[in-house]
Amino acid sequence: MNAATSGKRPALRLVFLGPPGAGKGTQAQILAERLDARQISTGDILRKHVADGTDLGAKAKAFMEAGALVPDQLIIAMIESEIGTLDRFILDGFPRTVPQAEALDALLERLGKPLSAVFLFEADRPTLVRRLTARWTNPRNGRTYNTELNPPKVAGIDDDDGGALVQRPDDTAEIVGNRLTTYDAQTAPLVDFYAKSGRLTRIDALQSIDRVSDALCTALGIRDGAPA
Numbered sequence: 001m002n003a004a005t006s007g008k009r010p011a012l013r014l015v016f017l018g019p020p021g022a023g024k025g026t027q028a029q030i031l032a033e034r035l036d037a038r039q040i041s042t043g044d045i046l047r048k049h050v051a052d053g054t055d056l057g058a059k060a061k062a063f064m065e066a067g068a069l070v071p072d073q074l075i076i077a078m079i080e081s082e083i084g085t086l087d088r089f090i091l092d093g094f095p096r097t098v099p100q101a102e103a104l105d106a107l108l109e110r111l112g113k114p115l116s117a118v119f120l121f122e123a124d125r126p127t128l129v130r131r132l133t134a135r136w137t138n139p140r141n142g143r144t145y146n147t148e149l150n151p152p153k154v155a156g157i158d159d160d161d162g163g164a165l166v167q168r169p170d171d172t173a174e175i176v177g178n179r180l181t182t183y184d185a186q187t188a189p190l191v192d193f194y195a196k197s198g199r200l201t202r203i204d205a206l207q208s209i210d211r212v213s214d215a216l217c218t219a220l221g222i223r224d225g226a227p228a
């Protein structure tokens, strides 16, 4: 009996890799809903810790405000508790360094649950800067809008919950520059890390939201919302 005939959903353990502004969060949210998987956004989780004033939030805040990375050991401990026993998840914004990727491999190997796929979202720097500086975020759930590409129906208001949208403090031009430099220095080496082990699938993130979504589903062998 396979997963389809047993009624048990197949495991789905994905990593979304790519620079800030490439659309990882938008696509993770869409795919997670479509496939009933958990979106694990380390950025969203950290922002909640900062808002709630936890110890971790206090430690992470200055790094986040500067557009730098939060130290690996804090992030790795956080992700281990987030993954827990989950079998269907999309890691959005993790791993971001080689030690994080190695720790993830070690964790999943211990659990006997290897990654299903790693998607690299590719976009050029001017596009990323344009997208990030035009981004408005719902701080309650992490949903994002872009004033040019997918504006909310009413400016500054979330379509679904009717609450206010905000511009993230790290989406200013100066901090966006730092975040992209941080990506090139510390996260880009992961492209080789995953390519060498044959786990990397490249996605053209310059396409429309719908087309990127379709590309991900095609790569995963998904038709009409259900794994083929």
Ligand code: AMP
Pocket (backbone or CB within 6 Å): 020, 042, 043, 044, 046, 063, 064, 065, 067, 068, 069, 070, 071, 075, 092, 093, 094, 095, 096, 100, 170, 179
């Ligand atoms: P994001 O929402 O993914 O753009 O993340 C916002 C900020 O949170 C980043 O600029 C980092 O300061 C921090 N952060 C998020 N994920 C990680 C990670 N995996 N490792 C280190 N820092 C992270």
